[in-house]
Amino acid sequence: MPAHHFIANTRRPASDDRTIPVIDPADGQAFDRIARGSAQDIDQAVRAAQAAMGEHFDGPWALTCARDRGRLLAAWGRAVLEHADELAGIEARDTGKTLRTARNDVLALARYFEYYAGACDKLHGETLPYDVGTLVMTVREPHGVTGHIIPWNYPVQIFGRSVGASLAAGNACVVKPAEDASLSTLYLAEMAARVGFPPGALNVVTGYGAEAGAALSAHPGIRHISFTGSTVTGQRVAEAAARHHCPVVLELGGKSPQIVFDDADLDAALPVIVNAIIQNSGQTCSAGSRLLVHESIHDAFVERVAERFRALRAGPPASDADLGPLVNRTQYERVRAMLDTARREGLTEAARGRILDGAPPDGYYQEAVLLRAVPRDSVLAREEIFGPVLITQAFRDEAHALELANSTDYGLVAGVWTRDGARQLRMARHLRCGQVFINNYGAGGGVELPFGGVKSSGHGREKGFEALLGFTALKTVAIRYGRNA
Ligand code: NDP
Numbered sequence: 429m430p431a432h433h434f435i436a437n438t439r440r441p442a443s444d445d446r447t448i449p450v451i452d453p454a455d456g457q458a459f460d461r462i463a464r465g466s467a468q469d470i471d472q473a474v475r476a477a478q479a480a481m482g483e484h485f486d487g488p489w490a491l492t493c494a495r496d497r498g499r500l501l502a503a504w505g506r507a508v509l510e511h512a513d514e515l516a517g518i519e520a521r522d523t524g525k526t527l528r529t530a531r532n533d534v535l536a537l538a539r540y541f542e543y544y545a546g547a548c549d550k551l552h553g554e555t556l557p558y559d560v561g562t563l564v565m566t567v568r569e570p571h572g573v574t575g576h577i578i579p580w581n582y583p584v585q586i587f588g589r590s591v592g593a594s595l596a597a598g599n600a601c602v603v604k605p606a607e608d609a610s611l612s613t614l615y616l617a618e619m620a621a622r623v624g625f626p627p628g629a630l631n632v633v634t635g636y637g638a639e640a641g642a643a644l645s646a647h648p649g650i651r652h653i654s655f656t657g658s659t660v661t662g663q664r665v666a667e668a669a670a671r672h673h674c675p676v677v678l679e680l681g682g683k684s685p686q687i688v689f690d691d692a693d694l695d696a697a698l699p700v701i702v703n704a705i706i707q708n709s710g711q712t713c714s715a716g717s718r719l720l721v722h723e724s725i726h727d728a729f730v731e732r733v734a735e736r737f738r739a740l741r742a743g744p745p746a747s748d749a750d751l752g753p754l755v756n757r758t759q760y761e762r763v764r765a766m767l768d769t770a771r772r773e774g775l776t777e778a779a780r781g782r783i784l785d786g787a788p789p790d791g792y793y794q795e796a797v798l799l800r801a802v803p804r805d806s807v808l809a810r811e812e813i814f815g816p817v818l819i820t821q822a823f824r825d826e827a828h829a830l831e832l833a834n835s836t837d838y839g840l841v842a843g844v845w846t847r848d849g850a851r852q853l854r855m856a857r858h859l860r861c862g863q864v865f866i867n868n869y870g871a872g873g874g875v876e877l878p879f880g881g882v883k884s885s886g887h888g889r890e891k892g893f894e895a896l897l898g899f900t901a902l903k904t905v906a907i908r909y910g911r912n913a
Contacts (some may be wrong), residue, residue, distance in 0.1 A: 434617040436476035436627040453524030454734035456790035465635030467643035473631035474649040475572040480628030498548035503623040505541030520745035522857035524753040531553035540588030568900040570598035571651040597899035610634040623871030648818040681812040682840030685879035686831040688718040692845035726822035734779035740796040743784030753792040760792035763815030781910035843869040
């Protein structure tokens, strides 16, 4: 299939015919090409979305009622489940994630469509008390055309949560997937057209972030942007959007702590803590990447984690490996550079997993690594690594645990492991982040649960009903009907 965008329900090549190779992270070889979008292509996509909305919200998509939007989303969700294996295969090949992870992502995508399908016709305004003889109501309306900049780590899930909610609220979407993970997005857009979304409701322009992504965030026709990715790029997107007064939801990185007290159920905590950092090879914004353990049990518990780490195997997506390759060479080199820094800082490596025999030598495989008792000012304790690297720190008491947990610039998720109910509540109250898990850890899971950060982890909320509200603009209508004589 020639490289193309998907605009107004049709495949279109880049306006200057340029393309980008698609690399398989399992062996470093190109296996496909995508279109290299430009500002001109973004403009075409925005115009198609504007036509679907109509200048006065009188276009075909704007006139599709909530019930019918819900039916379309439900049909799309069913189609995703019918093609789950095919979609998971595309995602695993494109991003390097294991087939198991890719399949979970596809199931989560279907859940987003189900959830937002059911929510469309429950999204309503209120009536407000005001002067006698005046009826005041609020109406939830779409913003218009929304922009969605999707990263490469959870393409279908992030597509589902952001595009699903936006379409449910009645907006038309222009999506720019990451150049390393565009194939599933193109596939989903064609599926949307097949289940009946009208032309222009959903448009996809592929290409580089600095070209197509920058053009999308700067386009004055975009009335809301959802961005998931790095803090630096998030700032750029927000600056560009501010120039045309466009609201932005930023879901940026994290350095999320898992805090283990000495009264915790350690057997329950152990597998969850390991999974929360190796899932998707650590390329997860909400990865539990700092393990804070009470000093009385730190050494013994860290040794139990180390035992698990030594058994972890990185390998190709189609093997039974615990971790797939990292998504691309840049990410691989970024993680290796962090591990070089750890060596230079003299940090202690408590454990390292291994790479499966027979994994292609040019693939981007990184073993799981456990770094023990890392000082809080180390870059490894402060910055997102976005690879399968877990650091540990010992704390003295609850206050010290909180101080360490809140000590980074990030604030996305925290996990707390303790049986003490009052301590659970105190920790939940004082942790500076967007989600707190007590005696479990969601790693962003649960389509119903609002998700997002504070500080450098971003602002605004994805997922759940909260996200749906964010995709609407509230209009207040006051009707003067007078009084009885
Ligand atoms: P980026 O933030 O650069 O990329 C995220 C998305 O933004 C991609 O779709 C990218 O497109 C796009 N983009 C890049 N530059 C611009 C721009 N100027 N204007 C608009 N959109 C743009 O992340 P990277 O892929 O470079 O990864 C770097 C680090 O970011 C990772 O190591 C990790 O720490 C963090 N990250 C966090 C994620 C999260 O879930 N919060 C997800 C991904 C990364 P393209 O990829 O085509 O350039």
